[in-house]
Amino acid sequence: MAKFINPFTDVGFKMIFGQEINKDLLIDFLNDLLEGEKHITDIRFLDKEVLPEIIGDRSCIYDIYCTSETGEQFIVEMQNRSQQNFKERALYYLSRAVSSQGQQGVEWMFNLKAVYGVFFLNFRLDNSPEKLRTDVVLADRDTNSVFSDKLRFIFLELPAFTKEEKDCKTDFERWIYILKNMETLQRLPFKAKKSVFKKLEEIVDIASLSKEDRMKYDESIKIYRDNLVTEAYAIEKGHREGFEKGIKEGREKGIKEGIKEGIKEGIKEGRKEERHAIAKKLKGLGLPLSDISQATGLTIDELSNL
Secondary structure (H helix, E strand, C coil): CCCECCCCCHHHHHHHHCCHHHHHHHHHHHHHHCCCCCCCCCEEECCCEECCCCCCCCCEECCEEEEECCCCEEEEEEECCCCCCHHHHHHHHHHHHHHCCCCCCCCCCCCCCCEEEEEEECCCCCCCCCCCEEEEEEECCCCCCEEEEEEEEEEEEHHHCCCCHHHCCCHHHHHHHHHHHHHHCCCCCCCCCCCHHHHHHHHHEHHHCCHHHHHHHHHHHHHHHHHHHHHHHHHHHHHHHHHHHHHHHHHHHHHHHHHHHHHHHHHHHHHHHHHHHHHHHHHHCCCCHHHHHHHHCCCHHHHHCC
16 A cells, blocks of 8 residues: 555645645745756745636646745646646646736736746657656747746656666756656655755555545546546557557558459460460461570470470
C-alpha cells in the first residue's frame, strides 16, 4: 500500500500546491523553477475560474492560479493525458490571463504584468525533443533575442526525467524526482538538504489526512486509475485494430499482387504458345531451323521437340 499520495491526481496535486496554508511549497517550487531569474517572496491565490469576456464564450478553469507580490501571474496545471490541440489550449489560457488585465479608461497604458504557464505533463508533447523542460518565450526568429517577457510557457514532460535520487544536483531536479516517484517512496529524500521537503512529507502522508480529505483523495485516485485503465484499453484496442487492419491490407495487397503476377505470367505463357504455333507452321514450310530460331527466339533444341 502506498505511503504517500499520488501527486498526479487532481486532489493530490492541489493538496501540495493549491492550499493557502501551504503556499510556501508552491513559492519554493516556482523559485527553483526560475532560479537565477526572479525570487518570489509571496503569492496570492486567484479565482481559478476566469469568466468569459462575451456571452457564449468559454470560461477558463485552472488547476492553480496565483499572482506574486509584484503582480506576475502564474497558471500551474497537471495534465495526465494528451489532449487535442494542447499547445493551442495553453496559448488560449495564457492569452486570457493577459487580456484580463485590461482596464477601462484612457489612463491605462497597457502596463501588463507577465503571465507564466507551468504545465506538468505526464506524457510527451507531439514533435518535442527528448527533454524534461521546454521553455517558450516571445523571441525574434533570427536573433533569438526576447521580444517580450510578458508571456512564458514552461512545459515539464515528466516521462523524459529519468534521473535517480543520487543524480539530482539541483533543487529543481529534486522537486521533479519527488513528484514523479512520490507514490512509490517510503520516505521523501533530500530533507537534510532542504527543510521544505520535510514539510512536504508531512502533507503528503496518507495516514495524516483527515477523514474528509481521505474520502476526497480516494475518489480522486479512483478517477485517476479509471482513466489510466480506459486509456490503456484504448491504446491496446488501437494497436489490435491497427494490426488486424495491417493483416487485411497485406492480404488484399497480396491478392492484388497475385492477380498482377498471374496476368503477367499469362501473357508470358500466351506469347510462348504463340511462338510455338508460328514455329510449327514455319517448320511445316520446310524452313531451316536456324532461320526459325532467329524469327521466333526459340532455341534449336526447343524447335526440335516441337
